[in-house]
Amino acid sequence: MYQTIVVEKTAGVAKLTLNRPDRLNSFNVQMHEELQQALDDIATDGESRCLLITGAGRGFCAGQDLSDRAVSSDQDTPDLGVSVEKFYNPLIRRVTQLKMPVVCALNGVAAGAGASLVMACDIVIAARSSSFILSFAKIGLIPDSGSSWHFARAIGLPRAKALAMLGEKLKAEQAEQWGLIYQVVDDEVLSDKANEITSYFAKQPTEALAHIKQLVHSTFDNTLNEQLEKERLLMQHLGRSENYREGVAAFMEKREPDFKG
Template identity: 50%
Template structure:
């Protein structure tokens, strides 16, 4: 499908999804979020896609919701949660549940729901000049896109509350130091570094990566005993996979495995 506010490219198991409103620092309009929802649904169902690289066009990753979006004004109601239920929450749920790893290449400001997109990814890498901002309190709202769930788990209660209430803009290096993202690289190296990592995942044991993602999603709501059962059930399934057989054979032969994602 052809999109207007996003771009999608697929090559040898890797899909690159680019937010494409560079004149607005990729601020999320109603059209963009609707396209994102449809795209994530398609990526989840596409068996040829084994990993996804998410980034933004131009000099920004995502500046948050587009408050000047004319479609937003047309749909304005007294229920501010309606847009979350209809547009934004489904996208975050899809990102967390899609059975393939998502790598975010944060190439500039990640504010508001843009920061939530980075946190909802499985692995986030930022360019040195990137920044992160929970902007919501600046306009009288609270963090959404799952950020009130992600932040305490990643940085602890004190930092999470300060990030949400004081709304400071923090650097990519500080985000890494606090555990919000995986790594920081020079701006010029960002896309190659993130692309290489995403390619490594796309060439990896797809079922294994999917079950790792699902197991960690379940862990926050499970007791240790329940999580041990999840690990048992998933390990039983993976132990029957072709990729496990290939992984063991490659290890014993001291060669690089050639995973097929099966």
């Protein structure tokens, strides 16, 4: 069905693998179009309760495939704003607004918009050999696809500006120490650890998890009083759900809960 990505669905987990390993899984128009279609399907299939994103081969994603929009001195330059508006911004919005947890298994380098995609995920498990590179400035551009937003909030303005302006490689272990990602694991156990987390999420109250991610995102835009009110409304809503009823019953009966999506 797809040529640049692979989608597998098992027991409530949708696994999406970027699959252009010969180009370090860099983005081209076809990949963007297939990602849009796949994410729309996962969001509405009625069975997926968690999404896992990873890359095929030795890297996660090298960002934009520059050969897909190469220009010479005698050509008109492309309108990169159109590319961002049509492909990259919708991709980041789809991932961050997906009503289920999104886990990234970071294998190898995540450069440019590839790093942006990683940061759009809710939980990042990184192989020890993996790394980030905000490589935009090296070709005369600025961080896009939400990089300027996510990196600044995760590691602070001084580090975010340095990474973006210097374009230096940030190794996974340093990213973990800075609070950019959740956890670093040995390369050989990356897949097992990611599967462990996604399998857990596939059995949890999906609606509550979706509200948690959106609630945490909103903290940077709301005052404390606004956030308190938002929490109150969500507690009111979720307190009337069957999953809350089941969770309390399972706790009282000392058994595992049987949550629904």
